[in-house]
Amino acid sequence: MKATSFRSKAMVDASWKNASHRGPAPAKNQPIVEFENLAWRYDDLFSRSRIGTQREIVWEVLADIFRPGDAILVLNCRTREDENFLALLDVSIVARDAVEEAIHADLRSGKTFDGALANFSGLHSITDFHQTARDLACLVTMGAPLIICISTRFCLSETLWFLLHGKYRDAFRRSSGIATVTLGDRDVKIHYPTLRELRKSFSPSFLMRSCAGIGVAVPPLYLEPIFRRYPRVLSLLRLIDRRVSHLPFLRTIGDHMLLYFERVER
Numbered sequence: 001m002k003a004t005s006f007r008s009k010a011m012v013d014a015s016w017k018n019a020s021h022r023g024p025a026p027a028k029n030q031p032i033v034e035f036e037n038l039a040w041r042y043d044d045l046f047s048r049s050r051i052g053t054q055r056e057i058v059w060e061v062l063a064d065i066f067r068p069g070d071a072i073l074v075l076n077c078r079t080r081e082d083e084n085f086l087a088l089l090d091v092s093i094v095a096r097d098a099v100e101e102a103i104h105a106d107l108r109s110g111k112t113f114d115g116a117l118a119n120f121s122g123l124h125s126i127t128d129f130h131q132t133a134r135d136l137a138c139l140v141t142m143g144a145p146l147i148i149c150i151s152t153r154f155c156l157s158e159t160l161w162f163l164l165h166g167k168y169r170d171a172f173r174r175s176s177g178i179a180t181v182t183l184g185d186r187d188v189k190i191h192y193p194t195l196r197e198l199r200k201s202f203s204p205s206f207l208m209r210s211c212a213g214i215g216v217a218v219p220p221l222y223l224e225p226i227f228r229r230y231p232r233v234l235s236l237l238r239l240i241d242r243r244v245s246h247l248p249f250l251r252t253i254g255d256h257m258l259l260y261f262e263r264v265e266r
Contacts, residue, residue: 054214058119058149058258059085061212065145065260066091070114073106073139076122103135115145120256123150124190129201137205137263146206146261149214153177153192156253157219195252198259206261212245215255
């Protein structure tokens with residue numbers, strides 16, 4: 001990706017201060033729940049927590065890629081943080097909550113967009129990534145960017161944390177690619193595709209331009225109650241993240257991956 005312009009970086013900094021002025025979220029354990037039902041809490045998880053400066057990294061990429069006047073499709077959007085930031089860039093959005101139903105509705109309407117965004121695990125409820133890629137290819141213009149932020153199948157810091165505490169099942173909960181969780185009176189399956197699987201699913205309609213790890217050194221959000229006591233350590237870990245996030249292998253062992261696809265001719 002190109003270096004973020006000074007103007008875009010200034011917008012990120014200003015938006016970040018506004019988003020985080022309330023201070024960190026209250027300390028509590030973060031259970032594994034269905035991502036679409038968790039979306040309304042993203043403002044707390046990714047904006048207010050000190051670990052949650054992950055969103056700032058995504059915003060820098062959005063500021064670099066999207067252009068004033070673009071109209072983009074935002075999938076699984078139930079908060080206003082990303083919407084408010086994109087408005088500063090003079091980017092208009094069409095926000096959708098449930099991913100698959102929203103895509104089908106837009107296909108029927110014949111709308112097209114200048115790009116699409118699925119931020120912080122917005123696609124984990126998808127069961128068929130191949131079909132989603134084909135549908136999105138019909139919804140965005142040629143050359144349009146598709147930005148996806150999705151949880152990795154293996155998170156090194158999470159695995160080490162659970163192993164140290166003797167929680168061996170939790171340590172490898174993502175490794176099978178599917179995690180089944182109980183939500184109320186029903187079981188919900190959460191999918192963790194690998195980078196290779198995503199590239200294959202979105203090919204040939206989308207070409208991956210870059211992939212960066214998010215949370216490679218910075219621990220997962222549910223460790224906020226512990227690590228926020230050590231701000232200097234967190235600052236160092238964030239610096240390490242920025243230095244190593246694009247390196248092969250390391251970019252796939254953080255908490256999330258940030259992928260930039262471009263719509264291309266088949």
